Structures are given as C-alpha cells and as structure tokens.
Amino acid sequence: MPTSLRAQESSRGTDLAHHWLPNFCSWPVLVALIVIGELTALVVVLSASDVNVPRWQQLGVASLFVQWLAVVWTVCLCKARPLLLRLQPWMGEFAAFGVMVSTTALASWLVFAVDEGLGLGLVDRAADSIRFVVRNSVICALVAAAVLRYFYVQEQWRARIRAEERARFEALQARIRPHFLFNSMNMIASLIRARPREAETAVEDLSDLFRAALGRENAQGTLGEELDLARGYLRIEELRLGQRLRVQWQVDGLPRDLELPSLLLQPLVENAVYHGIQPLTEGGCVSLVGQCSTDTLEILVHNPCPPATAPRHGNGNGMALANIRGRLALHYGERARLEVAQGDGWFECRLRIPLAQQPAPHR
The missing domain is CATH 3.30.565.10 (Histidine kinase-like ATPase, C-terminal domain)
Known part of the structure; x- marks a missing residue:
C-alpha cells in the first residue's frame, strides 16, 4: 500500500477515534443537556408524587437545580475537553463521567448547606445532607451514563459521515481532473x-x-x-x-x-x-x-x-x-x-x- 494511502487511512482512523466527545462549548449541546435535565426533573417529581398531582413549586425548584447543573456540566466539560481528548476514549469517557458526578455531588452539598443556613425550606428537611447528596449523585450517574453514550454514538456517526464525504469528494475530484487532462492533451496533439x-x-x-x-x-x-x-x-x-x-x-x-x-x-x-x-x-x-x-x-x-x-x-x-x-x-x-x-x-x-x-x- 502506498505511503500516502496509509497516511490517509491513518488520519481517518485518528479522526474517528477522537470524535467521541461533542463540543460542549456549542449551543446545541447545551440545549440538549437542558432538555434532558428538564425531563429528568419532571420524572423525579412525578415519581415522588405518587398518585397526587405534582406540586409545581417542587417542580420549579427541581428544574432550577437541574438547569444550573446542566450549565455547570457544560462549562466544566467545555474547559476540560482539550485534556479529555488527549486520553484514550474509554479513559476520557470515565473522566467526563467523573466530572459530571463529582460536580453534582459538590453542587448538591452546596445547595443543601445554603438552604439550611438561610432557612429557605426548599430542600426536604426529612433528608440529611448525605442522603440528599447520594440520591442526586446516583440520579446523575444514571443520566450521565446515558447522555455520554448518546453523544459518543452521535459523534462517531458524524465522524463517519464526514470521512465518507471526504472520500466521495476526492473520488469525484479525481474523475474531473483526468477528464480535463485528456481533452487538453488531445487539443495540444492537434496543434x-x-x-x-x-x-x-x-x-x-x-x-x-x-x-x-x-x-x-x-x-x-x-x-x-x-x-x-x-x-x-x-x-x-x-x-x-x-x-x-x-x-x-x-x-x-x-x-x-x-x-x-x-x-x-x-x-x-x-x-x-x-x-x-x-x-x-x-x-x-x-x-x-x-x-x-x-x-x-x-x-x-x-x-x-x-x-x-x-x-x-x-x-x-x-x-x-x-x-x-x-x-x-x-x-x-x-x-x-x-x-x-x-x-x-x-x-x-x-x-x-x-x-x-x-x-x-x-x-
């Protein structure tokens, strides 16, 4: 196999390997996280309400907390993305997963402490800080695993589409150049x-x-x-x-x-x-x-x-x-x-x- 072809295949393989994490610095990813977070908050409130009508105040507080977490996740992963892409894909996935869970745990502890200190009553008083933090961290772990898997599959699909488009572009370009060359050489031969x-x-x-x-x-x-x-x-x-x-x-x-x-x-x-x-x-x-x-x-x-x-x-x-x-x-x-x-x-x-x-x- 010629060196140029091996280099092209190697670069395409590298391109596919590094498209496992989306660009969290973009609006589409942030909007996707916000929508997923809002759906998660709705599910949590509905599941905690049994057969009663969910309390809109509880939904509002949960939505505010989740949307804040979505923004925190986006900022942290946006800043950490250059470092994460230097790792092997599986290591980077675990690192991103750890960032999301750890920020959720820290944010949950901070919210509980602020609510308790100011006496706002937004957090259920029946739960202590450890239970509140652990519950939110477990929910975050489940959601984060699904979200990162979704982004991984989506980015791999997009990378393959880009690679196929480049290959198609090169093939079509190669067909045009000989066509022009043959016409020109025939004309020159006649002159x-x-x-x-x-x-x-x-x-x-x-x-x-x-x-x-x-x-x-x-x-x-x-x-x-x-x-x-x-x-x-x-x-x-x-x-x-x-x-x-x-x-x-x-x-x-x-x-x-x-x-x-x-x-x-x-x-x-x-x-x-x-x-x-x-x-x-x-x-x-x-x-x-x-x-x-x-x-x-x-x-x-x-x-x-x-x-x-x-x-x-x-x-x-x-x-x-x-x-x-x-x-x-x-x-x-x-x-x-x-x-x-x-x-x-x-x-x-x-x-x-x-x-x-x-x-x-x-x-």
Whole structure:
C-alpha cells in the first residue's frame, strides 16, 4: 500500500477515534443537556408524587437545580475537553463521567448547606445532607451514563459521515481532473504540427493549471486561484476553438482572497464550452459575472447551447453539477447552493457562496 494511502487511512482512523466527545462549548449541546435535565426533573417529581398531582413549586425548584447543573456540566466539560481528548476514549469517557458526578455531588452539598443556613425550606428537611447528596449523585450517574453514550454514538456517526464525504469528494475530484487532462492533451496533439508555437504555449498553460490544481495538500483554495484556473482553461480552449469561442469577464471587485473549495469554477466553464459552445457551428460567448452582496458572493456562468432536442455529449454535465453541489454541501451545508436555469438556446449556472467563513454544520 502506498505511503500516502496509509497516511490517509491513518488520519481517518485518528479522526474517528477522537470524535467521541461533542463540543460542549456549542449551543446545541447545551440545549440538549437542558432538555434532558428538564425531563429528568419532571420524572423525579412525578415519581415522588405518587398518585397526587405534582406540586409545581417542587417542580420549579427541581428544574432550577437541574438547569444550573446542566450549565455547570457544560462549562466544566467545555474547559476540560482539550485534556479529555488527549486520553484514550474509554479513559476520557470515565473522566467526563467523573466530572459530571463529582460536580453534582459538590453542587448538591452546596445547595443543601445554603438552604439550611438561610432557612429557605426548599430542600426536604426529612433528608440529611448525605442522603440528599447520594440520591442526586446516583440520579446523575444514571443520566450521565446515558447522555455520554448518546453523544459518543452521535459523534462517531458524524465522524463517519464526514470521512465518507471526504472520500466521495476526492473520488469525484479525481474523475474531473483526468477528464480535463485528456481533452487538453488531445487539443495540444492537434496543434503540434500545424501551430507548434501555440502548442508550446498551451503546454505551459496546462502545466500551470495542473500545478495549481494538484499541488495542494487540502481541498481549499481562494477565489483568485479559482478565477485564474478558469482563465487558464479558457485560454486553452480558445486555441482549440478559435473565433468560435468568445469570453466575457465581469469579475472586478470580487474578494480574491476569499477561501473556497478547489475546482468550483473550472468545471462550470468546461461544461459551458463542451456542452454549449462546441456543438454550435457558430460558437458563442461564455460570460462570467460576479457580484457581492452583504453576506453572499454570487457568480453567474452563462452560455448559449443547442436546443433541448439536440443530441448531448454524454452525461458529464450532470456529473460536474452533482460534484459541485456535493462540495458546497460538504463545506457550507445549506448556506451555499448551485442554481441551474435553461431556456431556449441558453444555459446558466448561478453559484451562491456565503462570505462569512463559518464551519459547515454537522449532519
């Protein structure tokens, strides 16, 4: 097995091993703990009320205590998470379990002492401090075991989904690059005898394109790099198609340093040429128009195309669009989208990407 493949499998295995504990510094986890705590308080009050109607004061006190504990758990595990992830998963689970039970015991003792000192009467006077602390600790132990197990299973599932999406992304990306390479090499081969100087220039452009596209170790680039890749590709196609291909750029003022997944624009302009311009005897114009609103970058790729009833060149167009939609979903979730529209003799793709650099939500 090649070293690069072993490294990729090792990194994926490490990624799965370290996704056993959620990010307690996030609102979704805090809300989940609050809901679980409130359900626990309701069950405790109902079970202690026998057949009578539960006392709402008792439920209110229990809810306040449990919600306070949920916040304390969240803060403690949020701060301790970097240390817990350094341990083996089973050791980290026991450590997190110990943190939750110990904070519950300490909080219970503190509440009992404050209630007794101030004479508030919120805690049942029939129970001493040891019984109160032990009872709450046992309830916490049962709830904490279930909660940590739930989070463990959920985080493992999310990590596997992310690993599968990365593998799918790499496979789809690998299918696009040879497709472009084969088309370009065929074009260069056709130029060698008739126009050797232009063929040499095309080889240099192709070298620059693949150095930029294949030289990265990650799947991230910038908008400026994406525009340069699209320009390089279109220069090569202009050599092949001549006057049949015209290009119109309206991308001034766009943030070139905006981070993007790599190879978003090049497949769109390749489809515009291959499925739109090439089948037309008279050719046509590919236009790229970009604009920015308050929080969204929008790039429109427009091209003429044959009638809908005309024969099509394979299914590469659908593959590329599905590829780009998969990349957008992987990196941005529902905050980015690719919209496609087609009319009588024209086709356009509208790419919408958020300007705010936020992580994609886990699915």
